[in-house]
Amino acid sequence: MVISSERREHRTVVEPAPRRPSSEDTSGLRLERRAGGQLVAARGGQTQTVKVCRCFPWSEPGRFVSLRDSEEEEFALVTDPSDLDEDSRQALEAALVEAGFVLEIEVIHNVEEEIEIRCWQVRTAQGERAFQTPRDEWPREVPGGGLLIRDVAGDLFCIRDPDALDRDSQRHLWAFID
Amino acid sequence: MNVEARKSDLEIIDRYVGQPSQLPRGLRDRIEQRWGEPVVLYGLADLDAGLRLARTWVVLGPAEIAVVRETGSAGTNGDSERGVPAVESFEISTFPRSRVEQVESRPGLSCHVLTLLAEPDEPPLAVLRFTNRQRQAMENIQFTLEQALEGLEVPVTDADAEYVEGLAKPVRDAQALVAKRRFTVLWRLLGYLKPYRRNVTIGMGAASLLTVFTLIPPYLTGYLIDEVIEPAQSGALPLERASTIAWIAVGAMAVIYVLRQLSNFVRLRLMAVLGENVARDLRTELFEHMQTLSLSFFGRKKTGSLITRVSSDTDRLWDFLAFGVVDVSLSLITLLGLGVVLMYLDWRLGVVMTLPVPFLIWAIAWHGRRMNEIFLRAWRKWSYVTDLLSDTIPGMRVVKAFHQESREAKRFNYRNYDVAAEFNAVHAIWTTFWPILMVGVHSMILLVWVFALPRLLGTSSLPELSPGTFVAFLLYMTMFVGPIEIIGQVARIMNRATTSAHRVFEILDTRAEIVDVPEPTRLEPVQGRVTFDHVTFGYDGVRQVIRAMSFDVQPGEMIGLVGPSGGGKTTVINLIARFYEATGGSVRIDGVDVKQLDTGHTRQQIGMVLQDPYLFHGTILENIRYGQPDAAVDRVVAAAQAANAHDFICKTAHGYDTMVGERGQTLSGGERQRISIARAILHDPRILILDEATSSVDTETEWHIQEALERLIAGRTVFAIAHRLSTLTRASRLFVIEDGRIKEQGTHATLLANENGTYRRLHDMQVDLQAAV
Numbered sequence: 001m002v003i004s005s006e007r008r009e010h011r012t013v014v015e016p017a018p019r020r021p022s023s024e025d026t027s028g029l030r031l032e033r034r035a036g037g038q039l040v041a042a043r044g045g046q047t048q049t050v051k052v053c054r055c056f057p058w059s060e061p062g063r064f065v066s067l068r069d070s071e072e073e074e075f076a077l078v079t080d081p082s083d084l085d086e087d088s089r090q091a092l093e094a095a096l097v098e099a100g101f102v103l104e105i106e107v108i109h110n111v112e113e114e115i116e117i118r119c120w121q122v123r124t125a126q127g128e129r130a131f132q133t134p135r136d137e138w139p140r141e142v143p144g145g146g147l148l149i150r151d152v153a154g155d156l157f158c159i160r161d162p163d164a165l166d167r168d169s170q171r172h173l174w175a176f177i178d
Numbered sequence: 179m180n181v182e183a184r185k186s187d188l189e190i191i192d193r194y195v196g197q198p199s200q201l202p203r204g205l206r207d208r209i210e211q212r213w214g215e216p217v218v219l220y221g222l223a224d225l226d227a228g229l230r231l232a233r234t235w236v237v238l239g240p241a242e243i244a245v246v247r248e249t250g251s252a253g254t255n256g257d258s259e260r261g262v263p264a265v266e267s268f269e270i271s272t273f274p275r276s277r278v279e280q281v282e283s284r285p286g287l288s289c290h291v292l293t294l295l296a297e298p299d300e301p302p303l304a305v306l307r308f309t310n311r312q313r314q315a316m317e318n319i320q321f322t323l324e325q326a327l328e329g330l331e332v333p334v335t336d337a338d339a340e341y342v343e344g345l346a347k348p349v350r351d352a353q354a355l356v357a358k359r360r361f362t363v364l365w366r367l368l369g370y371l372k373p374y375r376r377n378v379t380i381g382m383g384a385a386s387l388l389t390v391f392t393l394i395p396p397y398l399t400g401y402l403i404d405e406v407i408e409p410a411q412s413g414a415l416p417l418e419r420a421s422t423i424a425w426i427a428v429g430a431m432a433v434i435y436v437l438r439q440l441s442n443f444v445r446l447r448l449m450a451v452l453g454e455n456v457a458r459d460l461r462t463e464l465f466e467h468m469q470t471l472s473l474s475f476f477g478r479k480k481t482g483s484l485i486t487r488v489s490s491d492t493d494r495l496w497d498f499l500a501f502g503v504v505d506v507s508l509s510l511i512t513l514l515g516l517g518v519v520l521m522y523l524d525w526r527l528g529v530v531m532t533l534p535v536p537f538l539i540w541a542i543a544w545h546g547r548r549m550n551e552i553f554l555r556a557w558r559k560w561s562y563v564t565d566l567l568s569d570t571i572p573g574m575r576v577v578k579a580f581h582q583e584s585r586e587a588k589r590f591n592y593r594n595y596d597v598a599a600e601f602n603a604v605h606a607i608w609t610t611f612w613p614i615l616m617v618g619v620h621s622m623i624l625l626v627w628v629f630a631l632p633r634l635l636g637t638s639s640l641p642e643l644s645p646g647t648f649v650a651f652l653l654y655m656t657m658f659v660g661p662i663e664i665i666g667q668v669a670r671i672m673n674r675a676t677t678s679a680h681r682v683f684e685i686l687d688t689r690a691e692i693v694d695v696p697e698p699t700r701l702e703p704v705q706g707r708v709t710f711d712h713v714t715f716g717y718d719g720v721r722q723v724i725r726a727m728s729f730d731v732q733p734g735e736m737i738g739l740v741g742p743s744g745g746g747k748t749t750v751i752n753l754i755a756r757f758y759e760a761t762g763g764s765v766r767i768d769g770v771d772v773k774q775l776d777t778g779h780t781r782q783q784i785g786m787v788l789q790d791p792y793l794f795h796g797t798i799l800e801n802i803r804y805g806q807p808d809a810a811v812d813r814v815v816a817a818a819q820a821a822n823a824h825d826f827i828c829k830t831a832h833g834y835d836t837m838v839g840e841r842g843q844t845l846s847g848g849e850r851q852r853i854s855i856a857r858a859i860l861h862d863p864r865i866l867i868l869d870e871a872t873s874s875v876d877t878e879t880e881w882h883i884q885e886a887l888e889r890l891i892a893g894r895t896v897f898a899i900a901h902r903l904s905t906l907t908r909a910s911r912l913f914v915i916e917d918g919r920i921k922e923q924g925t926h927a928t929l930l931a932n933e934n935g936t937y938r939r940l941h942d943m944q945v946d947l948q949a950a951v
Contacts (some may be wrong), residue, residue, distance in 0.1 A: 175555040
């Protein structure tokens with residue numbers, strides 16, 4: 001018997017949960033986006049406000065999207081959004097834009113090393129931003145190409161194509177890429 | 179938050195975060211005027227609906243919420259955007275808090291969405307999008323609203339402080355001090371030389387003499403050639419007199435060389451010892467200061483980083499104080515002295531020699547900067563190598579189990595070759611630069627020859643140059659290279675020293691969060707009564723992990739703390755031991771608020787047996803005696819017997835004198851646990867804390883430990899955390915802690931009787947689980 005969480009233990013032992021369709025079964029799954037941006041999922045008579053979670057945000061961003069309810073339980077696992085009907089697919093994609101949002105660096109004005117942090121001054125597609133990274137943390141390459149930088153607050157900055165940056169930006173980036 | 183900490187956080191926000199350090203004053207006044215009530219909390223949503231950087235202030239009042247969109251600026255950074263916009267550039271919309279029916283949050287990678295919902299059929303009251311940078315301030319608002327929906331109030335005393343704390347914390351945790359004013363840091367460092375003023379003066383004096391003595395021999399050489407050898411060869415000076423003068427000059431040179439090395443000896447010895455003493459003082463001050471800091475500090479900082487500060491940073495400062503300061507000062511003096519002497523000997527050649535010097539210094543400084551950039555890249559590659567090593571060596575069992583040895587070897591080789599290529603690039607640069615620089619220096623010498631030769635041969639219209647002056651010149655020229663090299667590296671030397679000094683001062687400037695009152699109370703003896711009176715506590719922001727918790731535990735009672743993970747059990751014991759300070763209410767021991775107690779004395783009365791017992795490098799005897807270093811050995815043996823540790827200790831070759839190695843790694847988990855119980859028994863505390871003491875051992879060992887614990891707890895006030903409820907059946911009372919509150923309390927039997935209770939549910943689950951296994 002494999003029990004992976006306390007909640008499941010409780011459910012298994014005390015009051016078995018009503019069996020619901022496998023989370024990977026997306027037939028009959030309908031998604032709708034409400035005014036506040038909430039994604040509502042309906043399937044087999046059950047309706048839930050769900051959060052979207054990409055299982056492979058960098059290596060397979062277009063597939064394997066986990067829909068999780070307010071208790072963080074998986075309501076459905078969408079292995080391929082193209083299996084959904086057109087409206088649901090669009091609703092899912094809109095929700096993914098927000099959930100997968102990262103700031104996109106277009107120009108690097110300056111990178112300055114300090115004692116424990118590295119200070120970046122950049123222009124992103126979303127506006128100007130100054131951020132800091134720990135000095136022992138490096139930009140990492142992502143499977144789909146490009147670089148990902150995580151700042152001290154946890155915000156992510158991506159550089160889709162480092163070669164497409166202007167010369168000055170590339171000069172600032174030189175020490176951090178191969 | 180104290181004034182200094184607040185000032186430092188404001189400085190961090192100003193320098194690094196680039197957004198207002200408070201809600202614009204005019205806006206706040208306007209909102210408070212409209213509401214007739216003060217602002218309770220606020221935060222900044224820095225993304226708009228199109229996910230562009232923007233500014234929307236969310237302001238919480240006692241009864242109202244304001245959502246304020248700034249229309250005057252587009253982003254959250256840049257100097258032009260730091261200024262507070264005019265009140266007219268805000269779009270303010272407010273609504274009563276009572277309209278909020280639900281608060282929903284959707285986390286994302288870098289965009290979090292907080293939605294305030296009214297009735298189900300109504301549109302949302304507010305949809306707020308923000309990056310991680312704003313998260314703590316926004317979570318404060320979310321938490322306060324959620325609590326209000328449950329009818330609970332969250333006390334907030336200073337909205338500005340909460341906002342500043344949330345914004346500055348991520349940067350502060352990475353680097354506590356703002357890195358600027360290098361000279362201030364350097365000046366402070368030099369202050370550590372004060373106690374050694376005498377040695378500094380003598381050392382610097384010796385160094386100055388060394389410079390003077392270095393400058394004399396070439397001058398004497400020139401003098402000998404012009405005034406003695408040449409006149410003697412031409413017959414202008416009698417040979418006998420010439421010989422006398424020459425020998426005196428040679429003798430003088432010998433004396434000067436001896437004095438020069440004597441000065442060098444004094445300088446090296448005094449400054450090396452002095453640097454070592456300062457480094458020792460710093461290490462002592464650092465380590466002693468670390469002992470006073472709160473546990474939260476050690477939670478924030480990596481152990482490796484703290485060790486480096488005490489070891490290699492102080493070592494680097496020794497190098498700077500012993501040699502860097504002197505070398506840089508002397509190089510300046512030498513260059514100046516050389517310039518003066520050369521000008522004095524022959525100003526025309528002097529100009530030829532000294533004019534290129536600034537260029538050479540610039541070239542070396544430029545090279546240093548370039549090397550820094552290249553080193554950064556090499557350092558990154560080097561970290562990939564060390565990452566792989568620290569990954570695979572501890573995980574070698576897994577590597578072998580999955581037969582991945584060749585794959586790991588390939589990975590390592592790839593990185594190893596990569597880093598070698600990078601360092602070869604570094605070598606290519608410096609090995610090219612220095613010969614080129616020396617070509618420059620040689621060119622200067624050639625230039626001197628070019629200018630000097632016509633004058634030496636008498637073919638120039640300029641005054642003749644004597645061979646002695648020229649030889650002196652040549653000798654002085656060789657002295658230029660060393661000081662130029664040092665001056666060119668001044669920036670690097672200063673940078674390294676200020677970086678290390680900054681890292682050391684960052685620790686020294688961290689103030690302990692838990693400080694005793696001026697005349698603390700000492701409970702003698704401690705009875706062991708523990709009272710929580712409406713205690714609230716939160717680690718970050720306004721989110722409380724302990725909420726208005728009250729209980730009163732009598733001396734000798736055994737309290738079992740149970741409940742789901744993250745419910746607050748460990749926080750309760752951290753508050754009893756005063757590792758953290760309650761943010762509201764009071765924790766009392768024997769009726770006295772722990773804030774009034776002598777913390778050190780009180781902690782002596784508190785014993786702990788933790789899930790992963792920590793043993794220090796040393797013998798078993800030293801470890802058992804850790805809290806009572808003077809305890810007699812018969813008491814140690816009695817404690818070990820009571821802890822069921824005596825038998826296995828005696829089976830080892832060296833008995834109680836067995837070295838347990840770093841963190842006790844030479845012993846099994848159960849053995850370490852029993853030694854820690856023996857340590858607690860010897861310590862004889864009035865209040866005992868058992869935190870999952872038996873959770874990581876096998877059944878037989880658990881039985882031994884349980885038996886030892888029963889001896890240990892007798893007659894003491896005990897707080898025991900355990901997930902295995904069967905270990906708590908003897909508890910006088912059980913507290914079921916969930917979501918920061920005591921949900922249920924009573925004896926094992928009374929709690930089991932409540933069929934719908936959490937304890938009953940947890941108990942049934944464990945019974946069923948055991949049956950299934």
